[in-house]
Every structure is written in C-alpha cells, then in structure tokens.
C-alpha cells in the first residue's frame with residue numbers, strides 16, 4: 001500500500017477552538033515555523049467549538065474574581081480537578097476573551113453601559129458567561145478562522161488521523177498516519193511537534209450532542225500509544241437535549257443551559273415541576289444533578305409522549321424568550337416545538353468528556369513532541385465541567401499549546417525517524433474491514449449506543465457496568481469480523497467511503513467505551529457526573545483519587561492516583577471567610 005510522505009514543523013490535529021488557537025499562537029510566537037492543520041472535516045466548520053451556544057466563562061466583572069471562578073470550578077468538579085490547570089484556565093480566560101474581542105474581532109453582547117453582558121450559568125456563584133446571543137461558537141470560530149486563514153498555514157482538510165507514530169529510537173513522537181478521505185489514500189506527516197486537539201466527544205451514547213465527526217479518535221490513538229487517560233468515568237450529560245423522536249438527527253442536540261439560567265422550568269409528564277425536590281437551586285442546579293433528576297422521572301414513567309420531560313419557557317414571556325434565545329427557538333421550531341410560547345420535550349444527552357489525556361500546564365504530554373489541548377485532555381474540570389468552561393478550556397490551552405510547540409520546535413525540535421512497524425500496523429488495522437464479509441455496521445453502533453446508555457450512563461451500578469463491559473466486548477468481537485460492502489463490480493472504492501469511516505469510528509468508540517467502563521467500575525463513590533446507586537456517597541474528599549487508565553500490551557490497566565490539593569484543600573476557600581464555592585454576592 002502506497003503512503004504519501006511529507007514533513008512539517010508543527011502538525012495540529014483538529015481545527016476547533018484548541019486547534020485554531022494553537023495555529024494562531026504558534027505563528028505569532030515563531031512566524032518562520034511551518035504549521036500544518038489536519039482535520040477530519042473542513043477547517044473551522046466541524047467539531048464542537050462551532051456549536052457552542054451559551055458562552056464563555058470569564059471573571060471580567062469588577063465584583064467577580066479569578067479566585068471565585070476557580071473555586072466554582074473546583075467545587076463543581078468535586079475536588080477532582082488538577083488545581084494548577086484549573087487556575088490556569090480561570091486566569092488565562094481573561095487574557096483570552098480580551099484577545100478574542102480586541103485582536104480577533106469577536107462581537108459579544110454588551111450591556112447598555114458598554115460593559116460585556118454576562119449571563120447566568122448553572123453551578124456558578126456569579127453571572128460570568130460572556131456570549132453572542134445563543135450562538136457564541138459561530139462568532140468565535142468565524143473570526144478565528146479568518147485570522148488563521150490569513151496566515152501562511154497549510155491545511156489538510158478531510159484528513160483523518162489514524163495513528164500517532166512514535167520514533168524508531170523511542171525518543172518521542174515522529175508524526176501521524178492519516179487517511180486522505182477524499183482519495184482514500186494514506187499519508188504520513190512527519191512533524192517536530194504534534195498537537196492532539198481532536199475534541200474527544202461522547203458520541204457512543206444513545207443521545208449525544210457532539211458533532212458527527214467526533215468519535216474519540218484522538219483518545220483511541222493516545223491509548224494505542226500507551227498514554228495515560230484520566231477521569232474517563234466522568235462523562236457529562238447535559239440535562240436538556242432536544243427530544244424530537246428517532247427520525248431526526250436533531251434528537252440529542254443541546255438546548256442551552258442559559259434557558260434554565262434565565263428561569264426555565266422542567267416539568268414531568270404529569271405537568272409537575274420536580275427539581276426543587278432534588279436541589280434547592282431547582283432548575284439552576286448543576287448538570288449532573290438535573291440530569292439524574294430527569295432520569296429519575298423517566299424511570300418512574302412520568303414522561304412526555306416521546307419519553308422525556310418538558311422544558312417550559314413561556315411563563316417568562318414568549319417575546320422575551322424569542323429575543324434572548326433566537327437560535328434555540330429556531331432549533332425547536334425545526335422539530336415542531338414552540339419554545340417561546342409552549343413546551344419542548346427534552347432528555348439528558350451525553351455532552352462532554354471531562355476525562356482525557358493527562359497533560360502538563362504547557363500542554364506537553366508524556367511523549368516528547370506530542371502536545372494535547374482542549375476536550376481531548378483530562379484534569380481541568382474533574383468530575384463536572386461548568387457550562388461555559390469548555391470553550392474557555394479549548395481556547396486557553398490551545399493558545400498555550402501553540403506557544404509551547406513553537407518554543408519546543410525552536411529549542412529541541414527535530415524530525416525523528418518513524419517506527420515503520422507502527423505505520424504498518426496502523427495501515428493493516430485500517431485495511432482490515434476490506435478483507436471481511438460485509439455486515440451491519442449501523443446495527444453495531446446502535447447496539448453500542450444503547451449499551452452505554454443503559455449500563456454505563458447517567459446512573460450506574462456495579463452489576464450494570466460489568467454487564468455493559470461484557471456487551472461492549474461482544475460488539476468489539478463482532479466488529480472485528482464485520483467488513484464493508486464491495487462496489488457493484490466487486491472491488492473496493494476508498495474514495496469518500498463513509499462506511500469505511502463508520503467502521504473506524506466505531507472502533508474508536510468501542511476502545512474508549514471500554515475505558516469509560518473500567519474507570520466507572522473502579523470509582524466506588526458518586527462524584528459529579530459519575531453516580532453509582534451502589535455507592536451513592538461522595539466519599540472522603542481529603543483522600544480524593546482520580547482514575548488513570550493505560551493500555552499496556554493490548555490490555556487496559558487502571559490505577560487510582562491521589563489528587564494533590566496544591567492551592568486549596570476541601571473545606572477551605574480562596575475567598576476570605578468562605579468554605580467551598582462562595583454564594584452569589
């Protein structure tokens with residue numbers, strides 16, 4: 001099989017907020033450095049940053065502070081976040097939002113006095129979410145893309161990374177093997193520094209929000225390379241996914257948190273508000289609590305016609321709602337619901353993975369030359385990501401990664417000779433389905449999504465997780481025997497062969513589902529997004545440990561690693577006189 005080979009200084013995988021910010025900052029730091037973007041879709045048009053609705057958390061108001069934002073992040077994350085990373089996020093978000101406005105040209109909503117408008121998001125002690133209406137991501141990505149496109153940056157669009165290839169001498173990363181999806185050919189790009197910014201994405205669940213191109217490829221590649229993944233049991237379910245029935249791809253897409261923040265009600269199938277029974281903050285409780293409460297109503301059978309609960313905004317005034325949330329109103333209308341004046345069926349939907357590759361504050365990883373940023377990374381959010389901290393995370397750490405990679409290339413960057421055996425193995429793995437009898441790939445993915453939803457979903461227990469892991473293992477065995485349809489003439493057509501890519505998608509999703517299951521099995525407590533009915537208590541915060549999973553010799557190994565409380569200990573606060581997250585001022 002022929003492989004086209006090329007070289008670049010910096011190779012960035014993924015063009016969401018993390019990837020594009022990395023490109024921008026790498027070129028700003030060292031304009032002479034050659035940067036190549038490789039992306040499964042089109043530059044800036046795919047991934048989840050573009051889908052950001054609600055907004056961007058940043059402590060820019062005079063009454064707010066980095067300390068307060070940090071405390072909300074730590075307490076929301078149930079003391080699992082790596083504190084230096086969380087601090088970096090909150091501190092650098094201020095710099096980044098100024099950059100987005102003043103250098104990149106984003107227009108965010110403003111108050112009549114000219115200050116940035118900041119809205120309420122759940123689980124935060126201060127209204128700090130900067131936004132552009134309810135379609136903030138489009139504003140950020142369009143402006144960011146203009147900036148990056150104006151630079152001398154090479155783009156490999158519709159290129160799917162399939163293997164991170166180490167150096168033959170074990171000294172670091174040599175480059176990345178990918179498929180040019182347009183031709184179906186293989187390409188190996190040798191790079192002095194590589195950024196993993198493929199955005200993870202829990203799209204192995206029945207209801208999910210991420211874009212269709214996100215299937216945990218980056219995490220699966222990191223696993224095969226032997227990198228540790230942390231906090232993988234922490235899958236965030238957004239409470240209000242649109243429930244439009246099985247016939248629309250809109251089912252599962254998110255209706256933003258600002259709706260509840262603005263005073264929206266959740267009603268069960270009997271028309272009763274139920275959140276106050278679960279949390280004094282009612283609908284403004286954190287995502288994990290609201291998702292479990294909805295799940296409980298669903299289990300009790302108090303559901304809407306399609307099996308979820310109602311989101312009601314009409315009591316706030318239809319005109320006001322239509323003005324504040326035009327994107328959401330349109331999205332609901334597309335599925336036959338009147339958000340402003342009526343009620344919409346919603347269901348919890350898998351939204352975000354707090355877990356991911358372990359990385360350092362400069363975005364380096366355990367493999368020299370490999371950097372990681374954005375949703376592919378674990379450690380910033382711990383057990384729960386606050387709404388608005390996701391896009392802050394990808395833009396903050398994407399920028400840092402760009403600077404770090406440019407510095408690394410200047411200081412110690414060198415093209416390393418690739419381990420050809422790994423390239424051969426990656427190629428054989430990708431070619432495998434062509435040699436097998438065609439089968440029902442769609443059915444396999446459906447089954448995987450139900451297993452993950454039922455057994456390792458919003459509410460878990462030991463027996464369910466064990467059953468889920470066994471069933472995911474069966475799916476893995478079946479996939480290994482399932483091939484792709486041949487063309488009418490009995491040949492193989494690799495050009496834009498989306499069935500081939502479905503096969504590879506499912507392979508990545510299975511690998512990462514197994515890690516989620518292993519980590520969920522090991523965590524015998526209930527923290528944030530991870531809730532075990534057989535271990536319903538949070539457990540001792542002082543001895544908090546996180547899960548770290550690695551693949552060694554084709555098998556997963558897990559350890560529990562103690563969290564170090566570098567800045568603040570459980571029960572303490574960085575805000576004078578307060579313990580834990582401070583109440584609203």
Ligand SMILES: Cc1cc2nc3c(=O)[nH]c(=O)nc-3n(C[C@H](O)[C@H](O)[C@H](O)COP(=O)(O)OP(=O)(O)OC[C@H]3O[C@@H](n4cnc5c(N)ncnc54)[C@H](O)[C@@H]3O)c2cc1C
Nearest residue numbers: 014015016018047048049054055161199374375388390391
């Ligand atoms: C509907 C929705 C609404 C959201 N709203 C908010 C919000 O209001 N506030 C907030 O803070 N966060 C929000 N988030 C979360 C936020 O979007 C993400 O946390 C963040 O944008 C992720 O950025 P990223 O750069 O890591 O990944 P992404 O922006 O998802 O980009 C990933 C990139 O990797 C590419 N890729 C994937 N696999 C491969 C491969 N194998 N090879 C090459 N390229 C690959 C993709 O094509 C894409 O370009 C929302 C998410 C969704 C889905």
